[in-house]
Amino acid sequence: MQLNNKPIGVFDSGIGGLTVLRHLVRKLPNESFIYLGDTARVPYGNKSAETVKQYSLQCATFLKQHDVKLIVVACNTASALALDTLQAEFEIPIIGVISSAAQAASNATHNNHIGVIGTRATIASDSYALQISGFGDLKRALHHVHSRPCPLFVPLVEEGWLNSPATRLIAEEYLRPLIANGIDTLVLGCTHYPLLSPLLQSILPGVTLIDCGECAAEDVVGLNLTSSAESDNANHISMYVTDYSPSFSKLANQFLGLPVDEPTLVTIDSLVQSHGATKLG
């Protein structure tokens, strides 16, 4: 086992990635973390692939400058659209949230009908379907993937309407075709969606829900890039955001499941310039 006390970097388009960080913190109690939420440009899920790649490069550059040992792309949209670009640009390991969730869904299904829900950009990218169908894997080739964008779920979660009649009505509308397809497994392909798990599970009794944050945390555990238990920084989280709005702390506590320290503000200008500087250097 290789000892490495550098922090783990995590970025997301906003606060959603805190549901991923939540699992990382639990499964890796000796690690320290640097989290960057790009709250000034949130959401990524309705933006183009080019823009999401550019923003992701800037976020990853910021984390790299803070000397992280690996980067977790906690945002599904960024994982879908920018993971290859990031892996080509940086030498440290870059972990997305899609491949491990796809593997978990493949393991979980019994009837080979897997549903995937996410933002418009994530679903349009077809990343989950490609990963779930595998690359030449015979078992996976039998899987049928049924995808559906659910763009209203993020604002509903941020409004705190986790179990309101309107949310239920919208969820029933979104899930109707997936139910008709007979799915027995559903990938929650957006970091906000685990907060809707109780509601979704009540609409989909007997269906296995896959939390991509939990799967990604397992992926990171598997890397064995562990810090020593004696590290002073164990389980310390340094929190950065590109915009600080009054609702941050309340939502962040809810998403992380822990009290969140006051975040440090990083300006977009410095983010843009730092990626430019790195490219020139």
Next chain:
Amino acid sequence: MQLNNKPIGVFDSGIGGLTVLRHLVRKLPNESFIYLGDTARVPYGNKSAETVKQYSLQCATFLKQHDVKLIVVACNTASALALDTLQAEFEIPIIGVISSAAQAASNATHNNHIGVIGTRATIASDSYALQISGFGDLKRALHHVHSRPCPLFVPLVEEGWLNSPATRLIAEEYLRPLIANGIDTLVLGCTHYPLLSPLLQSILPGVTLIDCGECAAEDVVGLNLTSSAESDNANHISMYVTDYSPSFSKLANQFLGLPVDEPTLVTIDSLVQSHGATKLG
């Protein structure tokens, strides 16, 4: 009447401002327009005042560089948080969407109970309440303003759910306190909301709905900065966006009520740099 064939600049956080442009185009048939939608950073409504000011300065600088004769801030959030900053920075007239809608609401009410709905940032700014209550105006001082943020309306409109049962349920929930307050006038303080007018009117029979885009267009007409009827550019719209996503054209046509030309992409980097350059120059 002063002849001036320069175009009118309009900017918004995204496509919502096209509901404002729609009224401008109708009321000013001899004018040409340059529209900038900051789709790479949309929405502004859940971001901090500092960030909204910075983005607005960059958008206005872009329009100024295209030699516009006046700028219409079509975004309610930007009007609420950045209008003063813009007016201090630029010498050309800058028109927001709030003061004329506030005036129209003041004229329309009979019982002095006016409702205002908008994004979180617009409502938190209290701009409508301050404008409606007037500055020493005796009649306006009698007005009671009842405000409510409605953050789910924008994603519902963009999802195209203008009259779905879920949208009705959400609208009833949002409007309940305003109905209890006995409003007879409601300001639609966000450019997306006019698309929900039929639904809102059915929940609020007898209540006068104020469309801020229509009011702002009246304001611009009042400036008499007219182009000559013979101008080659009459009613031409040059469309710019900071991010181009596949859903743009469909939504843009719906918001503008006219076919929209393919937009030109402006990168955020160039927007950031151009404002910096202007400040230095």
